[in-house]
Amino acid sequence: MTTDTTESRTAGSGAERAGGGLDIGGLHKALGGRTIIESLDMVVHPGELVSLLGPSGCGKTTTLRMIAGFLTPDAGSIKVGGREVVHLGPEQRPSAMVFQNYALWPHMTVAKNVGFPLKLRKRPKAEIAERVDAALELVNLMHHKDSRPARISGGEQQRTALARALVQEPELLLLDEPLSNLDAKLRVKVREDIREIQQRLGITTVIVTHDQEEAMSVSDRIAVMNNGKIEQFSTPAELYSAPATEFVATFIGSLNRLEGLIEDGRVVAGEGVIGIRPEDVVFSPDPHAGGVAASVQRVVPRGHFAELHLRRADVELRSYVTGAPPAVGAQGSARIAKWLEFEDGRLVRQGGQA
Ligand SMILES: Nc1ncnc2c1ncn2[C@@H]1O[C@H](COP(=O)(O)OP(=O)(O)O)[C@@H](O)[C@H]1O
Ligand SMILES: [Mg+2]
Structure with missing residues (x-):
């Protein structure tokens, strides 16, 4: 050379x-x-x-x-x-x-x-x-x-x-x-x-x-x-x-990892593993906005966005919101807009809900 x-x-x-x-x-x-x-x-x-x-x-x-x-x-x-x-x-x-x-x-x-x-x-x-x-x-x-x-x-x-x-x-x-x-x-x-x-x-x-x-x-x-x-x-x-793979999904970016599957927007017990990006969890202060009733447990300011820790009836989820975040204790609803489904560690399906 x-x-x-x-x-x-x-x-x-x-x-x-x-x-x-x-x-x-x-x-x-x-x-x-x-x-x-x-x-x-x-x-x-x-x-x-x-x-x-x-x-x-x-x-x-x-x-x-x-x-x-x-x-x-x-x-x-x-x-x-x-x-x-x-x-x-x-x-x-x-x-x-x-x-x-x-x-x-x-x-x-x-x-x-x-x-x-x-x-x-x-x-x-x-x-x-x-x-x-x-x-x-x-x-x-x-x-x-x-x-x-x-x-x-x-x-x-x-x-x-x-x-x-x-x-x-x-x-x-x-x-x-x-x-x-x-x-x-x-x-x-x-x-x-x-x-x-x-x-x-x-x-x-x-x-x-x-x-x-x-x-x-x-x-x-x-x-x-x-x-x-x-x-x-x-x-x-x-x-x-x-x-x-599930490894890649968890290593790259942030992920809610849940065991089970999603039926009608709810997480229910099941064989697979679900991965949900926090930005795909949509919180609304309106309890009737669709999704599942949820309360805000914690708000973590992250600069231009905030991370919410939500408790839904079925599961706990982290969610990202831009703009003014809700207060701790606020009641509303949370919808899972998009998710990943894994079996034996491999991606088998991508789910979505308008
Ligand atoms: N000379 C060596 N003898 C035995 N094991 C080694 C040696 N060099 C590296 N390893 C092992 O190989 C694996 C990979 O090491 P390495 O390539 O340095 O990893 P990374 O750069 O991804 O951190 C580690 O478990 C390390 O302990
Ligand atoms: Mg190295």
């Missing part, structure tokens, strides 16, 4: 598709005698940003390390830009990784850190200097070129690590929990920056995160992982509106 034909890319010359796609098939990995990744398949299109999203310990980092070449799978294929790379070491692969802890050299300046992968590849000094400058421009860090990592902020360290990956002009950019060491406010800014740079370069990107909001806000598609398997690989909107 140090061929001269790719030279102008980090200069941000436009929205050309720099990335090759990623095609993973039958990936398997056991560690410590335990299966960690079980026959994982995934296709990431050129220029796409995909998140691997799942709870801690589900195998996200293990998967990313196999894609990057730091860990050898027991079986499976990993193709980047159509080329098999599974037998190659990390240096030989057309990918670059940003590690969760950034892994910066404390004794090197920002510029030296960023240039290090090129030095390893024995690129000429002048070329390294030029490419380091271009990468630092890209992440807005030129003014810290000569600073050491300890003297810059967490966000700037993160951008240094990103520049060190981008300087390699990879076809595939891999980031492991890139925002986990940043405070909440900075996290939003940095994730927007990452998305902006990713789109400007058109670079195929895989981000590992356990944070659903983060994944939803930057990804073209999200692979939701659970226990070493991908439960669903879809757009953020589809994961939310049509989760394939």
